[in-house]
Amino acid sequence: MSVPATDLPHVSDVRSELVDEAVQSLDLSGKIRLLSGAKMFSLWGEASIGLNEIVMSDGPTGVRGEGVVGGRESCLLPNATLLAQTWSTAVLEEVGALLAAEAADQQTHIVLGPTINLHRTPLGGRLFECFSEDPYLTGVLAAAYIRSLQSRGIGASPKHFLANESETQRTTVDCVVGEQTLRELYLLPFEIVDQDAHPWTVMASYNSINGVTATEHAELLNDILKKEWGFDGLVMSDWFATKRTAESANAGLDLVMPGPETVWSTSLEKAVRSGEVSEETVDGHVRRLLTLAARVGAFGEHRTWPTDVPGPDSNVRREQLRRIAAQGMTVLKNDNATLPLAKGTGTVAVIGRHAIDTVAQGGGSARVRPPHIVSIGDGLASALGPGVTNLDGVETRTRMVAAPASIVRDPETGTPGMRVRALDVHGNVMESRHFDVAELEVAEDGWLADAVRIELSVDVKLPSPARMRVGVIGPGEWTVTAPGHHESFTVTPHDGPGGGLHRPKSHVSVVPLESGARITATTGPHFEMRVIGLVVTAAARPAAAAIREAVEAAAAADTAIVVVGNTQEQETEGQDKKTLALPGEQDALVAAVAAVAPRTVVVVNAATPVLMPWLNNVDAVLFAGLPGQEAGDAVAAALTGEIEPAGRLVTTFPARDGEGPAWATAPDAGRLEYAEGPRVGYRGWHQSGAEPLFWFGHGLGYTIWDYTSAQITERDRAGVKAVTVALTNTGQRSGNETVQVYHLPTDDGQPARLIGWAQVSLDAGQSGTVQVQCDLRTQRIWNVKEHRWLPLSGGSLVIARGLGDPRITVPLENGQES
Known part of the structure; x- marks a missing residue:
């Protein structure tokens, strides 16, 4: 699935003599001035060397601009997990192109994203902004996003480097991670994006890793990122993350954000004068900064900005965002082909606070101001016609938001x-x-x-x-x-x-x-x-009154659609969850409706796993994520089958709080032990033999798939490079399938891991073959004693629709199915 980026600018593409002349022309204080932000989201210009101001924006799900709230309207995309549930590099490339256009329209040079930390525990408050629990899936999708963004002259900044998988005490926590686990899991997405997309910046995190704060971590920044991998971009700090001057400057940090006053602006010159930091080190940071400036068109040959970018409320953007969101939605349950719903399906009661007050985005720095948010209730009423009634549900928020x-x-x-x-x-x-x-x-x-x-x-x-x-x-x-x-x-x-x-x-x-x-x-x-x-x-209504009204409406309707979910109190930067239970009395609402409705469909408006104690009592469940500005229309398109919700989960769902290989996010005496090692998510579930509520990779779509054969078609000493799979769509509808290949080692100490996937679209009754390209970077073990990679040998391949639905096993000894 990885595609090398051969058309992106490297250091050699930027006129090195121009950079050298600029560095030599600046005195020490002039150089140091450039290495701290000028404002919250911009960098200094310097007319004497032809350097323009560089503007940044938060942007994993939209380009917000320099202001935190109240700025210009921007496209609000589906959140990162919903994008990742498409498992589609083409979709992520489309997202990168859209964000690049939005950034250019706002004269913004760098989009601060994507966020490629892992879903280590489902309690992480910022998981909605990250792609997946799997490092390979995360890296490949992020690389597609970055390649697309940067091919259009807008810089990306994958973050947060490194081991920033939770928010509790995030500025002080020491994440204690074994060397093998760091290499095989948490470094891997950054390694993939560096090799396959060559990002122009990387953002260092707040936390410490094994006792050393990220902005001062010479082993990670200098030794691994810059020297071993050959990263030729700039390393910036997360906002307010830099604590000490000489330690961060010598460790490989290149830029301190934000500004104008930082520890570098006030004390780096003194550190150079005293010999704690060499001027050569400062020059290296400035060279990387000017190289970045040249790449984004702020130094050397200055860029021009487009004037014909479609607006966030334009038809072209609305179609894109509706389609992308619907494609990523995941059918978790669908008894008796309840879904898709047909127009004229009879009377429909749409119930729930999230149907009226749909949550389209998470909380924190990723938040943008969209032109509108189509509620799920309005989307369903528009799609299904006059037989739809919308009814408010139980309260879901305790922290208030600004008045609409x-x-x-x-x-x-x-x-x-x-x-x-x-x-x-x-x-x-x-x-x-x-x-x-x-x-x-x-x-x-x-x-x-x-x-x-x-x-x-x-x-x-x-x-x-x-x-x-x-x-x-x-x-x-x-x-x-x-x-x-x-x-x-x-x-x-x-x-x-x-x-x-x-x-x-x-x-x-x-x-x-x-x-x-x-x-x-x-x-x-x-x-x-x-x-x-x-x-x-x-004012809040008593839950009992809301449930009573919902029961009356559900009993009188042919179909009840209950919309439940999380809010920005659960899906937010700066705070982790305490439970996966839905907030308020939403579980009681679903149970009460399911007890009386002829058929019950639940739409989950959340980005990350939630508990579903009512699962056995409902007919269908659609996991809709945080769908962005076209939320309601996208949900309607998915429920009616206008667009197949062919998404596959990117995180394993526990059935109960506390289950799974990693759970707690709270440090003990400032230390958060990653005690599960490399057994994160499905890897740990599979190795333990326990059964989750839903497996990573699960998703039903709207048709049925028969896998008929599989064989390894390319391999070498380092591992399997390709598997060819034959399959048939035996259902009644055309559909899209995501064929997943997992390596199951024979060594009990090594967990299962995803090594490749491919997608195919077939009409009803049609057969076809798909070649799954497998990545050798997933088929290796980090040897701690020798500090090098060794190939993962033995075991078998499982071709599956998620590890909960394996279809064909191929022993690695002979490469033929069994």
Whole structure:
């Protein structure tokens, strides 16, 4: 599945003499200035050498731009696990092209992604942003994404290097990982993307690895990444991750982010003068920076930006994002061919908070502002016609989000959004601005920097009087007023970088409101950088009342579709989960509906495994991920079969909390032991003989597949290079199949591992063959004593639809099926 990138710029492609001349022309302070960020998401320009400013953006699921909230609208893609569930390099190439166009439209040079850490434990809060529990699948898909992005002149930054598989104490945790495990699992995705896609940057993580913080880890940065692998790009720090000057500069870190003031800007020159860091080391960092600048068109030959990029709300983007999301969705269960649903299928009750308030993206730095989010309820109503009714479900959120623009108006203009005013010490208005959304980013160098108090205000638009939750998000000393309500309180920041910038705390009270009611909140600028906003949302209903209404609707309908899922409280940067159970009383809702409905379909609006205690009592389950801006239309296309949801799981689902080879994310005395070694995910499940709820690689699609034969067609001393598989679509519909090849070693100490896969599309009744290219990088063992790779020998190959559904076994002794 790996394709070498031969058409991407290397160091030799950039005029080295131009780089050398620039380095020689700068004095020490001028060179050091370039090695820290200029602002939160940009790098310094230097006119004397022809260097332009370089702009970066967070971007695994969309190009947000330099602002954290309230910026321009951008395409919101399906989340990374949903993209990975396609198992398609073509899809990831399409995603890379889309992101490159979005970045170019925003004059952004570097997209900070993809995130290629592994799903070590299903509790990881940031798994939604990562591809898979398997290092090979992760590396190959990420390489396709990076090749596509960079072939269009936009830099990628695979992250976080290294062993950043959980969020608990992420800035201080010491991840203790054995050498063999590091090589075979956690380094492998980075090795694959370096060899197959040549990324122009790599981002070093916050955590320590075996006692050494990532930004100071000379063995990883200098010895393995730069020297052994020959990485010719730039290593940047994660934001605020760099702790010490000489140690990080000497270890191989090239750029400290963000800026303008960093440990390097304040003390690197002194370290050079004292001899702790050589000027030659600084020159090496600057060379890599200027090489990056040349690649993205900010140094040497400067780039031009396109003017004809389709907008995020354009038909071409909507079609792309709907199709990609639907393709990755995974049919987990489908008794009696319940799915796909036919138009005119009778009456349908769509039930659940996630049908009304669909979660399209995770929380944290990956968040973007989309032009819209199509709810699953609206998508199904549009696709299935007038027989559909939508019904709210039980509460799923405890942390509030900013008020939607649909129910708040700027008191001065009457337009959707919020009024923000900067007040001086006397309460006079220094400046007043309109915001399209009910939240904003407060920065120390922004227009609110000189304000003594900040005032947020909206008028509420409601169809009828209602009890509403009214309050704020974001740290500060707040006063909130509404008709008949006055309250003062303090919201504290989170610990860690940025004080929880991407997941601000909230405070609300229940207030009876009429349409037109004015809500005002004021706060002082006591925290330098934060996101603040107004909350206006309906008061929570008792779960019992919501379930009772759902039961009545389900009993009266021909089909009940219950939409459940996680929110940004579970799927978020900066915080891990405590349980895989769905939040709130969603399990009780599903059970109650399934007890009365003629047939029940569950749509899971979550990126990562959830518990399903009701699984045996429902007819079908569609795992829909976090589907992006076209969420509802994509789910409808999948449920009706307009687009086959041919996705395959990228993570193994436990049946109960605590099951699986790795579980806890909390460090013990600051150390997180990766005690399971290389037995992560399906590798550990298979070796233990335990049965998960759903295996990695599982996915039913909408047809039936018969595997008729398999044989090894290419091999050498290092391992199997190709397997040819014959199969037939014996179902009633055309379909897409993902043929998976696993190596099962005879050595009990070695776990099963995916070594290749291929995809084929066949019409009903059609037979075909597919050649699966197998990667030798998955068929080797790291010898700790000799510090080198040895081939993995013996055992057998299993050709499967996931390890829970093996079809053909091929002994490696003779290469013929058995």
